[in-house]
Amino acid sequence: MEQRILLSLAHMGGTEKKYVDEAFATNWIVPLGPNVDEFEHRLEQFLDVNNVVALSAGTAAIHLGLVMLGVGPGDEVLCQDMTFSASANPIVYCGATPVFIDSEVSTWNMDPEILEQAIIDRHAKTGRYPKAIIPVYLYGMPAQIDRIMAVAKKYDIPVLEDAAEGLGSTFDGKHCGTFGRYGALSFNGNKIITTSGGGALICPDKASADRVKFLATQARENRPYYYHETIGYNYRLSNVSAGIGCGQMEVLAEHLERRRAIHKLYVEQLSDIDCLEVHQNPDTRYNSNFWLTTITLDLDKSPLTPDQLRIILNEANIESRLLWRPMHMQPVYANAPYYGGSTGENLFNRGLCLPSGSSLTDDDIKRVTDCIKKALKPTK
Numbered sequence: 001m002e003q004r005i006l007l008s009l010a011h012m013g014g015t016e017k018k019y020v021d022e023a024f025a026t027n028w029i030v031p032l033g034p035n036v037d038e039f040e041h042r043l044e045q046f047l048d049v050n051n052v053v054a055l056s057a058g059t060a061a062i063h064l065g066l067v068m069l070g071v072g073p074g075d076e077v078l079c080q081d082m083t084f085s086a087s088a089n090p091i092v093y094c095g096a097t098p099v100f101i102d103s104e105v106s107t108w109n110m111d112p113e114i115l116e117q118a119i120i121d122r123h124a125k126t127g128r129y130p131k132a133i134i135p136v137y138l139y140g141m142p143a144q145i146d147r148i149m150a151v152a153k154k155y156d157i158p159v160l161e162d163a164a165e166g167l168g169s170t171f172d173g174k175h176c177g178t179f180g181r182y183g184a185l186s187f188n189g190n191k192i193i194t195t196s197g198g199g200a201l202i203c204p205d206k207a208s209a210d211r212v213k214f215l216a217t218q219a220r221e222n223r224p225y226y227y228h229e230t231i232g233y234n235y236r237l238s239n240v241s242a243g244i245g246c247g248q249m250e251v252l253a254e255h256l257e258r259r260r261a262i263h264k265l266y267v268e269q270l271s272d273i274d275c276l277e278v279h280q281n282p283d284t285r286y287n288s289n290f291w292l293t294t295i296t297l298d299l300d301k302s303p304l305t306p307d308q309l310r311i312i313l314n315e316a317n318i319e320s321r322l323l324w325r326p327m328h329m330q331p332v333y334a335n336a337p338y339y340g341g342s343t344g345e346n347l348f349n350r351g352l353c354l355p356s357g358s359s360l361t362d363d364d365i366k367r368v369t370d371c372i373k374k375a376l377k378p379t380k
């Protein structure tokens with residue numbers, strides 16, 4: 001049996017261990033430390049911003065972003081419907097209610113028109129405006145963030161970008177995660193870079209970054225004994241994990257290039273299949289990192305459903321995954337308000353994520369595309 005091809009695997013560059021060894025040698029085996037400072041500095045340089053705070057997870061970053069925006073019980077937060085549950089769960093941690101917004105077909109991300117309709121309707125129904133907007137960069141694809149920001153500005157609602165899948169993606173030359181008031185990144189094992197587990201919050205200024213650091217380390221006031229005026233969190237990144245992150249930053253550019261090259265290979269090799277479309281940048285303003293290359297099937301023409309194709313790939317020892325099932329279709333969010341039609345649901349029914357890890361070779365991709373071609377264009 002050929003070796004299993006996985007969807008997206010951690011891909012070490014080689015220097016990660018040096019930073020981790022340093023943490024051991026200096027006994028900085030704690031949250032905070034020189035690797036954390038250095039990792040934040042490298043992220044700031046890469047993103048061309050200041051005030052990045054390294055945290056224990058992308059989920060923690062979204063949670064603290066909401067806390068910083070003052071989201072609490074009784075509030076509503078507008079969140080992209082087609083996403084991973086970690087975009088929405090922190091809204092519930094805050095005691096607030098998520099209101100889900102459908103996607104548009106060009107980027108698969110938050111539809112700016114439905115967003116505005118939802119804002120107007122929530123105001124009519126509750127007499128209040130939602131407290132925040134969470135757009136997502138699904139599979140790395142930039143959202144129509146210029147239009148989303150325009151709507152947000154019109155109603156004066158802050159934006160918290162969930163850029164967990166979008167590190168290195170740009171819109172109009174500007175990094176995803178740096179458009180809104182806050183931006184959340186993830187360094188989980190399967191993301192563009194990993195710290196084994198980790199995240200970061202991009203903050204608007206030094207005062208808010210300092211406040212996030214304070215909240216992330218149990219909100220300890222500066223006194224000789226433990227003294228608390230605020231509820232704190234244990235959300236800071238460990239110095240050991242940050243060491244992995246420092247090493248990963250040295251190969252980030254290379255890994256981004258490879259993900260985009262893999263996407264290009266898929267586009268080339270799958271172009272002659274009539275019933276299949278590879279999801280691509282809508283125009284030149286969009287520059288996805290192509291964290292995952294995704295396809296959709298035309299179910300009127302395709303001999304297989306995405307799940308049947310997934311099973312055939314799996315039998316050939318190739319991992320693929322159906323698209324993220326929209327939040328309004330999740331039992332846990334069955335009662336949350338939802339605005340939109342069936343765009344997300346339709347994508348979910350037709351789509352599949354293909355192996356896209358930066359360690360995959362051209363031959364690996366060929367193995368995947370040969371298998372797909374054989375399955376969708378059966379020769380007599």
Ligand SMILES: *Cc1c(COP(=O)(O)O)cnc(C)c1O
Pocket residue numbers: 056057058059060083084086087136162164165185186187188197198199
């Ligand atoms: C991975 C992910 C998160 C959560 O990040 P963690 O670091 O795993 O907590 C949030 N949102 C999206 C869209 C993600 O893909």
